[in-house]
Amino acid sequence: MRSDETGEPQGGARLWDTFLGAAPDEPAQPGVTLIPVPYDATTSYRTGSRYGPKAIIAASQQLEDYDLELDRDISEVGIHTAPAVEPDVSGPVGMISRVERAVSDAMSGGAVVGTLGGEHTITIGAVRAFRKRCPDLSVLYLDAHADLRDEYQGSPWSHACVARRALEICPLVEVGVRSLSAPERRFIADRGVPVFFWPAYEDDIASALLEKLTDTVYISIDLDVLDPSIMAAVGTPEPGGMSWDSVTRLLRNVAESKRVVGFDLVELSPGEGPEACAFTAAKLAYKLIGYATQPRPAA
Ligand SMILES: [Mn+2]
Numbered sequence: 210m211r212s213d214e215t216g217e218p219q220g221g222a223r224l225w226d227t228f229l230g231a232a233p234d235e236p237a238q239p240g241v242t243l244i245p246v247p248y249d250a251t252t253s254y255r256t257g258s259r260y261g262p263k264a265i266i267a268a269s270q271q272l273e274d275y276d277l278e279l280d281r282d283i284s285e286v287g288i289h290t291a292p293a294v295e296p297d298v299s300g301p302v303g304m305i306s307r308v309e310r311a312v313s314d315a316m317s318g319g320a321v322v323g324t325l326g327g328e329h330t331i332t333i334g335a336v337r338a339f340r341k342r343c344p345d346l347s348v349l350y351l352d353a354h355a356d357l358r359d360e361y362q363g364s365p366w367s368h369a370c371v372a373r374r375a376l377e378i379c380p381l382v383e384v385g386v387r388s389l390s391a392p393e394r395r396f397i398a399d400r401g402v403p404v405f406f407w408p409a410y411e412d413d414i415a416s417a418l419l420e421k422l423t424d425t426v427y428i429s430i431d432l433d434v435l436d437p438s439i440m441a442a443v444g445t446p447e448p449g450g451m452s453w454d455s456v457t458r459l460l461r462n463v464a465e466s467k468r469v470v471g472f473d474l475v476e477l478s479p480g481e482g483p484e485a486c487a488f489t490a491a492k493l494a495y496k497l498i499g500y501a502t503q504p505r506p507a508a
Pocket residue numbers: 352353354431433434445
C-alpha cells in the first residue's frame with residue numbers, strides 16, 4: 210500500500226509484481242533483498258509450494274507499510290525483490306547451487322537476504338552461502354517436522370533431510386517440532402541437537418534458545434510450524450502448532466540479541482488453504498524484515 214501524499218502510488222501509478230509493489234529498480238542500496246524461489250520438486254505429500262512466492266508477493270501488496278508493534282514504516286529500509294530463481298530440472302543438487310549463487314550475489318551489497326520458497330530444500334543453498342560469508346553462523350529452524358532424516362525416498366536432498374544437511378554445515382537449533390520418526394528422536398538425543406519441541410511448556414523458551422545460537426543467525430521458517438488453524442496452506446499440516454504471537458515474539462527476541470543476516474520462508478502451498486494464509490505469510494516476512502533491521506538502541 211505505497212502511496213505518496215497525493216494518493217498516487219509511487220512509481221507512477223504502475224503495478225509491479227514485487228514485494229509491497231515497490232518499483233523493481235529501487236532502491237539502489239536495499240536494506241533487504243528478497244529472492245523468490247518457485248521450486249517444489251521433492252515434495253512428498255501435497256505439492257504446490259512452487260506457487261508460494263507469487264502468492265506471498267501478491268498478498269504483500271495489501272500490507273500496511275507502517276507497523277504498529279515496531280512503530281515505524283519498515284519499508285523505509287528499502288526492500289528489493291530480485292528476479293525469481295529458475296528451477297533447475299536436473300534435480301535438487303543443481304537447484305541448491307543455483308540458490309547458493311543467487312543468495313551469495315544478493316548479500317554482497319550488505320543487505321539482509323530473504324528467500325521465499327518453494328520447498329524447504331532451498332534452505333541448504335542459502336545456508337551454504339551465508340556460512341561462507343559468516344564463519345560463526347548458526348541456524349534457527351522453525352518447523353513442525355524435525356527434517357533430520359539422513360535420507361528420504363532415496364534422496365539425501367529431500368525436504369525431510371534439510372535440517373540434517375544444514376547441521377553438517379553449522380550449528381542448528383530447532384523450534385516448534387511436533388512430528389518426527391523414532392530414528393530422528395534418537396539422533397537428537399545421541400547428538401544433543403537443541404530441539405525445542407512444541408507445545409513448549411516453559412513460559413518463555415527464548416533465553417534457553419538464545420544460549421544455543423551463535424551471534425550471527427540465519428532463520429529458516431517452514432510455515433507448517435504455525436498451527437493449521439492459521440496456516441492450512443502447507444504441504445504437510447500438523448496440528449498443535451505455534452501461534453502468531455509465539456512465533457513473532459520469539460523472532461523479535463532473537464533479532465534483539467543476535468545479528469540476523471538472512472532468512473527464508475518456505476512451504477506455502479497457496480492452493481491448499483484459504484487465501485488468508487498468503488497474507489499471513491507476507492506479514493510474517495514483513496515482521497521478520499522489521500525485526501532484522503530494527504535500529505539498536507545506542508549503547
Ligand atoms: Mn515441515
